[in-house]
Amino acid sequence: MIVVMKQHCDEEAIEHVLSFLTNHGLSGHPSRGVERTIIGVLGAVGPAGTPGSMVGINPALGEALESLPCVESVIRVSKPYKLASREFHPEDTLVNVPVPCVSRGAVSIGSDSVIMMAGPCTVESEKQLMTTAQAVREAGAVILRGGAFKPSTSPYGFRGLGEEGLRLLAKARSEFGLAVITEVMTPTDVPMVCEYADILQIGTRNMQNYMLLDEVGRASKPVVLKRGMSATIEEWLLAAEYILSQGNRNVILCERGIRTFEKITRNTMDISAIPLIKQLSHLPIISDPSQGTGRRDLVTPLSLASIAAGTDGLLIEVHPNPDEALKDGAQSLTIQQFQELMPQVLAVTQAIGRKVVTE
């Protein structure tokens, strides 16, 4: 942490800051410039031995310092997340998921392979789900997506089939050998969703639902954490830190677009987040171009762009008849469109020296 003093403040003010730091168990190192003095702060707080003890200065102290009369600003130097950071954990994390339909019986998300996840936005019926599951499996997907609990902006929208949807997902898994990813929306549902799903998904609106993060952090299943629609990358990694700090180290980040002023697309996919996350963190990152654009006609180009930028997987909405989807039909690919996407995915993946796990 660095304290920037106001211009021409006197020695007494500097001493005040230094003693404030000492009182809080820190030490200050002033550099006196012609126009102003800056004070480097060393030492760390947080209960000793906890990850918090390593993540630098308590943010409340920074704010308190900023309130002192002669302080211009306080600049944080250390990253506020630790377990999620590549500095702390230099090797890539691989998240292993059992997938009966592939020869190895499992896939590693975050490895040199790109993982294809596809399925309907929402589980609507057995027929819809089974048709889609079979088709995406045949085209090369290894993980089936499908919402049983769906956040809906309007209270009058469709909110999913609930546990019945989970049962259908499990049935599709046993029939086609796909692993299953599905959203969990509230802490009390976590045990039930864990019974049926292979990967838990935290949706964009719940990225900062801290009690839910705590709960999935205590679960035994991997978690896909979608970026909040207006979250900075730092906030996103702090949300991952919540899960990691409860003991669950199998966290996969998912870029799904951020909110901007542009009106033609539902969100603006931040493709630069993919290589940035790879730098800042050891966690895998996947892309959701269906939510990320909100438009079926942009799913293919943004899928390929995600792969070219280094994504570890794609999460694609596919519906056997999007015109009749109960939710998000406008952004779902048809089965044929998904079939046409796959060879393009394979070609770009190969061009950047990675591969796609399909069997």
Place this chain on the structure above:
Amino acid sequence: MIVVMKQHCDEEAIEHVLSFLTNHGLSGHPSRGVERTIIGVLGAVGPAGTPGSMVGINPALGEALESLPCVESVIRVSKPYKLASREFHPEDTLVNVPVPCVSRGAVSIGSDSVIMMAGPCTVESEKQLMTTAQAVREAGAVILRGGAFKPSTSPYGFRGLGEEGLRLLAKARSEFGLAVITEVMTPTDVPMVCEYADILQIGTRNMQNYMLLDEVGRASKPVVLKRGMSATIEEWLLAAEYILSQGNRNVILCERGIRTFEKITRNTMDISAIPLIKQLSHLPIISDPSQGTGRRDLVTPLSLASIAAGTDGLLIEVHPNPDEALKDGAQSLTIQQFQELMPQVLAVTQAIGRKVVTE
């Protein structure tokens, strides 16, 4: 709903849309222009007799229509919220809250009076809370704010005293006669918070935590619903609709700043939301300039601006010693600053022909 056809599409495509509409129980009324045809859609869906039956077309149908090959776009005409709209409920909603310290024994939020709510960001100790409660009451506040459950961006930050914090708030109420507002973060905590608080607060990160909205919608206490940090006004009113549709009609909206590219302030307060909400909805709206700016030195001007724009109340963070606050000290007023704010609040309130309830 209006369907805009692509340029120069043929009669068959138009017929296709019309029969799609008929199949879904709607009727279409085409206007054929030189360059393109538009189709007005009449009729409404949703289970008969429910509010949903009145809020126009199922959004999924709009998306399905948008997917048809000859459709350029689909434009929604009706507002997607109903119970929250002024069209449905033209008179202002008054939310009554029992306040022992005022002569009438209660205040009406949304009336011609501006209501002052103040207190610490977070309940830290009995001494801190009691000192603040007494001071803000003496200065004219009638509702005490204070967090017992606190969302923290970092898992290593202070997350509040929990039920002990609620007990201290209740003690402050019985001692000083202030009503109490405090945040509830997860559905299972709602009954407990209702035992202690007079008003439940839904924080910005939980504006779209739908299961929490459902739960407070079934509670018997009024709810302050903070705007999500990147929520549009429409999404905010839809979140209010969730609460209203469960039966709780005592919803108060709270503008607390939105996220923009500006870096000097934590958020950008959208003062225009105050008069806009008054037009679109019958619900009261209050302002939180502490969260809305993140800077103590901006709280007073933004408080006065909120009042001039028509706010029904102010929610102000006050701390007896902000330099030592465990959370958000940088945006808390000192007790003296709050005392200095009050006469300015009174003057501007009077200038626009309203009053402030202080006793």
Place this chain on the structure above:
Amino acid sequence: MIVVMKQHCDEEAIEHVLSFLTNHGLSGHPSRGVERTIIGVLGAVGPAGTPGSMVGINPALGEALESLPCVESVIRVSKPYKLASREFHPEDTLVNVPVPCVSRGAVSIGSDSVIMMAGPCTVESEKQLMTTAQAVREAGAVILRGGAFKPSTSPYGFRGLGEEGLRLLAKARSEFGLAVITEVMTPTDVPMVCEYADILQIGTRNMQNYMLLDEVGRASKPVVLKRGMSATIEEWLLAAEYILSQGNRNVILCERGIRTFEKITRNTMDISAIPLIKQLSHLPIISDPSQGTGRRDLVTPLSLASIAAGTDGLLIEVHPNPDEALKDGAQSLTIQQFQELMPQVLAVTQAIGRKVVTE
């Protein structure tokens, strides 16, 4: 400037940075922490004796430092603007404008008085302008606004009457004693606009049209500099610095809304910019709630909010018949609405201890 080294970098890397700094005439002062070292940088560059020599480190040096392999980040401490800063010029700047219709013959923008500027978005005809000028003068405005050169998002939109519009503005001045403010869009037009206008306006789209800023910086008339629609406050003050550094010290900033994701309003007025500019700069700041909201029904509440937050003036669009305006009719007040606004402006201005110059 502060250089933050990567974690655990070796002494050689630190020496490399120190010698880099020495080579560029600066000195570095390292503070060695347990996890990382930070280096305070002292000394300043820029041709001696110029304002540049005082504004701290050349930004290119910062970027070069950031490129060094062991550098994590470079943090700028000094503000990048100088002439616009309150640190450099602690007293408020007053911009004097001759106004024949007031008893003193002039007004001071930035003083304890709020200045009312009103008129049509665009000068459309002699009749339209004269009617409006007379009405706003009678209601208490002292400066007449009106565009002769108009930026239009579409090349097929109305782009103003050009010099004929300027002549009509001058005529309105001689008839009603109002000062005139009007936009200039390109450097070659500056001399012509100076002949007719009392205040030059730089529009939001031209906030970073640097050659235009240079040119008005050499002009003898005051300049109203509108905030760019996605400009940060720092960029805005740097744009002011362009004008100031050419010698023109009569710069007035104008908040006119920024672009956000909200769709109901054209822009989101950043009311917090008003008190922030007062802190950071000595320059006056006025508000444009017509452009800032794009909706006539929000002009009055946002005018009052601006005054409560400390604005030095209001720039209001008024049209005798907004339904027939050639441009921006939806945000223009009618004459009657402007008349109704004035007493409210007077009341709120008085409530905060300022006054309005009307005669």
Place this chain on the structure above:
Amino acid sequence: MIVVMKQHCDEEAIEHVLSFLTNHGLSGHPSRGVERTIIGVLGAVGPAGTPGSMVGINPALGEALESLPCVESVIRVSKPYKLASREFHPEDTLVNVPVPCVSRGAVSIGSDSVIMMAGPCTVESEKQLMTTAQAVREAGAVILRGGAFKPSTSPYGFRGLGEEGLRLLAKARSEFGLAVITEVMTPTDVPMVCEYADILQIGTRNMQNYMLLDEVGRASKPVVLKRGMSATIEEWLLAAEYILSQGNRNVILCERGIRTFEKITRNTMDISAIPLIKQLSHLPIISDPSQGTGRRDLVTPLSLASIAAGTDGLLIEVHPNPDEALKDGAQSLTIQQFQELMPQVLAVTQAIGRKVVTE
């Protein structure tokens, strides 16, 4: 255009709108719903025979309609641009640029080939430019970028060598056979820049500098139009329409990132703009990942993502010694990094069935 009436407005109000439309040469076609009436508007305005006559309704009329008391909102159906739209001009526009160093003597931007443009952000010296030009040519670039006139956020920053810079660019062209692209910042400079450059560049800050757009619209050289940093896609295409409507049909759009709340990157590249522009317009689009990210380490992944999404070219900043660049060193690739980028570009381009013109 569609007029949405307020709920339950009476027949008289509908008649008022219909006669308003008739008075302005348009016809209205009401659809009366249970809750509200909508009125489809047919007919077009603008001087007959001009492109304006085809682009639908004058926007001022829409605003005037919106001001009528019983009108809820006015919805525009037609796109406001015409010459830039794919509806008007279904075939892809190819922009031909003479390039001495390739065997055909020219390249076609917008064809099945991706065009590589590279060079320093700013021309600093003959040695810097020649070194870079030779290196990027040898690596496969065919167009040389380099700024002679540079927009600088601070008046104390480096603003380029001016005409001397142009001369050096022309020298590099004659020496290495590269075509030259360089920025023009003000209308009066257009003829001079045309003398030296093969492609004129309009920078992000000038996207809505309409007099500059008019002037390059009358020039004989192709124009690269960068997206404004907070421009919507529609505004960007309208800016292109300015140039096209003056007669210059050789317009190339350039995505260079938009402003969001994210702080780690300078801008957020909107990769979805690439396929969207291809749908909405016939104009070529290129990508600038250097400006688009502001970070050297993101240039390669965002280059590859742009290609995968369908970009027609890349504009890359390369500097022989970025640590000493006078401008934007932090985002410039070294020569070696550019050499390493090229084979990756070739691989991804091939994977999507296109090629790169290098000779």
